[in-house]
Amino acid sequence: MNTRENTWEKEHKMESNYLQKFYDKTPPERISALHAAGLLNEEATAKLHSGLSLPQEIADNMIENQLSTYDLPYGVALNFLIDGKDYIVPMAIEEPSVIAAASAGAKIIAKAGGFRTTIQKRVMIGQVALKNILDSDAAEQLILSHRDEILEAANAAHPSIVKRGGGARRISVRYLAAVPDEGIPAFLVVHLHVETLEAMGANIINTMMEGVIPYLERLTGGEALMGILTNYATDCLATAECRIPSSLLGRGSLSGDEVRDRLIEAYQFAYVDPYRAVTNNKGIMNGIDAIVLASGNDWRAISAGAHAYASRSGQYRSLTTWKKAENGDLLGSLTLPLPIGAVGGSINFHPAAKMTKEILGYRSASELESIIASVGLAQNFSAIKALVTEGIQKGHMGLHSRSLAISAGAVGKEIEQLSERLKGEKNMNLATAQTLLAQIRGADAVD
Numbered sequence: 001m002n003t004r005e006n007t008w009e010k011e012h013k014m015e016s017n018y019l020q021k022f023y024d025k026t027p028p029e030r031i032s033a034l035h036a037a038g039l040l041n042e043e044a045t046a047k048l049h050s051g052l053s054l055p056q057e058i059a060d061n062m063i064e065n066q067l068s069t070y071d072l073p074y075g076v077a078l079n080f081l082i083d084g085k086d087y088i089v090p091m092a093i094e095e096p097s098v099i100a101a102a103s104a105g106a107k108i109i110a111k112a113g114g115f116r117t118t119i120q121k122r123v124m125i126g127q128v129a130l131k132n133i134l135d136s137d138a139a140e141q142l143i144l145s146h147r148d149e150i151l152e153a154a155n156a157a158h159p160s161i162v163k164r165g166g167g168a169r170r171i172s173v174r175y176l177a178a179v180p181d182e183g184i185p186a187f188l189v190v191h192l193h194v195e196t197l198e199a200m201g202a203n204i205i206n207t208m209m210e211g212v213i214p215y216l217e218r219l220t221g222g223e224a225l226m227g228i229l230t231n232y233a234t235d236c237l238a239t240a241e242c243r244i245p246s247s248l249l250g251r252g253s254l255s256g257d258e259v260r261d262r263l264i265e266a267y268q269f270a271y272v273d274p275y276r277a278v279t280n281n282k283g284i285m286n287g288i289d290a291i292v293l294a295s296g297n298d299w300r301a302i303s304a305g306a307h308a309y310a311s312r313s314g315q316y317r318s319l320t321t322w323k324k325a326e327n328g329d330l331l332g333s334l335t336l337p338l339p340i341g342a343v344g345g346s347i348n349f350h351p352a353a354k355m356t357k358e359i360l361g362y363r364s365a366s367e368l369e370s371i372i373a374s375v376g377l378a379q380n381f382s383a384i385k386a387l388v389t390e391g392i393q394k395g396h397m398g399l400h401s402r403s404l405a406i407s408a409g410a411v412g413k414e415i416e417q418l419s420e421r422l423k424g425e426k427n428m429n430l431a432t433a434q435t436l437l438a439q440i441r442g443a444d445a446v447d
Contacts, residue, residue, distance in 0.1 A: 081114030157211025200341035287379030296353025
């Protein structure tokens with residue numbers, strides 16, 4: 001057995017004793033197990049036992065025309081070792097197999113030394129789109145030569161972020177040529193690059209962009225169409241990497257080397273084929289969206305930015321890369337924009353978002369970025385490993401059987417009974433589930 005695997009197993013023996021067969025426990029037992037393992041304090045344990053429902057008064061003030069709340073299952077993925085620190089990762093998601101896959105992938109990667117992450121300096125971008133510019137080259141030079149005045153105007157629009165050590169740091173200019181055949185005019189776009197510290201910064205940036213518009217219009221003689229942030233945060237990239245010996249990859253009749261090579265080929269397929277890349281990246285976002293949502297951040301913004309980043313070469317490609325090291329290890333990497341926050345918005349008041357912060361124990365937005373990127377890499381590793389070995393349906397449908405049982409009308413103990421029966425059926429569908437449920441109820445009635 002690999003030395004790194006031995007070390008990891010020894011260090012996590014006590015914790016794993018409490019979390020052993022975590023999936024088979026009831027929700028209250030899982031909460032108690034996390035408490036016994038030292039991962040939840042008394043207050044957090046009590047809150048989880050009582051539930052994380054969003055109070056009606058808060059919900060009514062979050063959106064317009066509010067009627068009720070829409071619940072998602074809230075669970076945890078285990079085994080994450082990131083930059084030498086252990087994490088239990090909360091996820092909010094309705095799809096079966098996502099949490100199981102993330103946990104399984106993280107466990108193998110932890111045995112190999114865990115995830116290593118690199119976080120780019122957290123800088124968000126705002127845009128002002130200028131139109132009706134008579135001389136774009138001259139206007140660009142004017143903007144760049146007055147960068148100090150523009151930055152001063154931006155920071156004056158939001159002085160509180162400057163007092164905390166953040167603020168507008170630089171500007172850049174892009175010229176977007178007209179498309180006459182489509183009737184689209186030319187635009188001169190001014191980018192403002194802003195350090196938003198621990199906040200995602202949407203409101204900060206939007207305030208700054210509106211603050212610089214009058215100055216830019218006077219300076220260039222053009223007309224501003226709009227000023228707003230971009231969710232394509234290319235100055236806020238997070239990278240997660242892992243290195244896995246092939247000895248940890250064997251599956252059934254396939255050797256570790258064979259699984260490694262098939263994983264690499266799966267990545268290569270997703271690199272060259274957009275049809276495959278979309279599904280590959282959707283699997284990555286299964287995990288990323290689930291933790292982003294659980295943390296109270298904007299999962300729609302993260303998804304949009306990630307998919308744009310996957311297209312940066314001009315073709316939509318895999319967000320992950322998988323390659324072979326010189327010694328034969330499998331090397332995995334995931335890089336994507338992660339403009340998330342550790343403070344602000346629902347992070348400060350949503351019960352589940354506050355619980356996620358408690359469970360993860362992250363102390364900065366950068367640390368949360370590291371966790372999110374690692375979850376995405378683990379998710380992709382598990383998905384393509386399953387695809388190139390036993391196929392994805394075996395594990396997925398096994399977990400899907402519970403949802404199918406509920407859809408068929410099973411309740412209480414019937415759910416587990418029907419789920420087990422469904423796993424042995426050739427055709428696992430709603431009609432089969434309904435037939436089996438009738439048989440279970442018929443047998444119970446006879447008894």
